[in-house]
Amino acid sequence: MDFSKHASSFGAAADLYDRIRPRYPLEALRWALGEAPRRIVDLGAGTGILTRQLRELGHDVIAVEPDDEMRRQIDGDARAGSATAIPVEAESLDAVTAGQAYHWFAGEPAHTEIARVLKPGGWFIPIWNVRDESVAWVAELSDVFDGHRARTAIDERTLTPDQFGPLFGTAELQLFRWSTPHTVDSLVDLIKSRSYYLVSDADARAALEARVRELAGRIQGDQEHFELPYVTYAYRSSKL
Numbered sequence: 065m066d067f068s069k070h071a072s073s074f075g076a077a078a079d080l081y082d083r084i085r086p087r088y089p090l091e092a093l094r095w096a097l098g099e100a101p102r103r104i105v106d107l108g109a110g111t112g113i114l115t116r117q118l119r120e121l122g123h124d125v126i127a128v129e130p131d132d133e134m135r136r137q138i139d140g141d142a143r144a145g146s147a148t149a150i151p152v153e154a155e156s157l158d159a160v161t162a163g164q165a166y167h168w169f170a171g172e173p174a175h176t177e178i179a180r181v182l183k184p185g186g187w188f189i190p191i192w193n194v195r196d197e198s199v200a201w202v203a204e205l206s207d208v209f210d211g212h213r214a215r216t217a218i219d220e221r222t223l224t225p226d227q228f229g230p231l232f233g234t235a236e237l238q239l240f241r242w243s244t245p246h247t248v249d250s251l252v253d254l255i256k257s258r259s260y261y262l263v264s265d266a267d268a269r270a271a272l273e274a275r276v277r278e279l280a281g282r283i284q285g286d287q288e289h290f291e292l293p294y295v296t297y298a299y300r301s302s303k304l
């Protein structure tokens with residue numbers, strides 16, 4: 065796959081992205097950050113889904129996002145930047161969070177740049193909402209959503225404790241199980257916010273949409289909605 069084309073594809077669907085992508089479980093954010101207010105950069109902030117939740121919990125959050133269309137959706141302090149150029153002073157942060165984003169910049173030189181902006185002992189916190197593929201129909205859905213993707217670069221479910229390099233301590237991982245209601249139409253909207261759909265041509269998009277409609281229709285049956293189960297993977301690693 066053309067990695068950079070995928071990484072920069074989201075802006076074209078920024079409104080939809082903000083409306084349809086899942087929020088993060090608050091207990092995962094509390095586990096990662098504790099209760100005291102922290103000074104945080106939310107890296108790869110997108111439209112600010114995680115940024116908003118962190119602010120609602122009382123944290124002081126600078127959103128950093130490379131895509132202009134995505135960043136435009138964020139209220140408050142939102143800066144152009146990326147994982148290799150974070151526009152804040154050295155050793156000025158208690159934490160750097162990355163919601164659904166670390167896989168786009170995993171490795172060097174991002175690890176060194178994230179360590180630069182953290183205070184000693186500050187946390188790097190990558191977090192992902194992963195559909196719970198232990199449920200059979202969800203595994204089937206993932207074949208449609210992610211069937212194109214060779215999970216070679218990074219799999220958020222199997223990161224190693226030393227994943228973040230020599231400047232960081234051993235990573236801790238906590239899982240949080242939850243679910244969110246969907247309908248056929250909202251599940252179609254979900255695929256329309258994904259990079260694979262966004263970089264596809266019209267025929268491929270129509271085929272993806274048809275497969276999601278068929279599967280979601282089968283799961284919904286005559287109910288008004290159905291639950292899409294997630295497991296949130298929250299990692300936390302402190303700067304040495």
Ligand SMILES: C[S@@+](CC[C@H](N)C(=O)[O-])C[C@H]1O[C@@H](n2cnc3c(N)ncnc32)[C@H](O)[C@@H]1O
Nearest residue numbers: 071108109110113131146147163164165168169
């Ligand atoms: C799937 S979105 C996640 C957005 C948001 N954090 C959320 O939780 O909804 C991934 C974001 O990472 C951004 N991104 C891609 N490459 C990046 C990089 N090298 N550094 C920082 N952000 C990057 C994309 O522009 C996109 O907004």
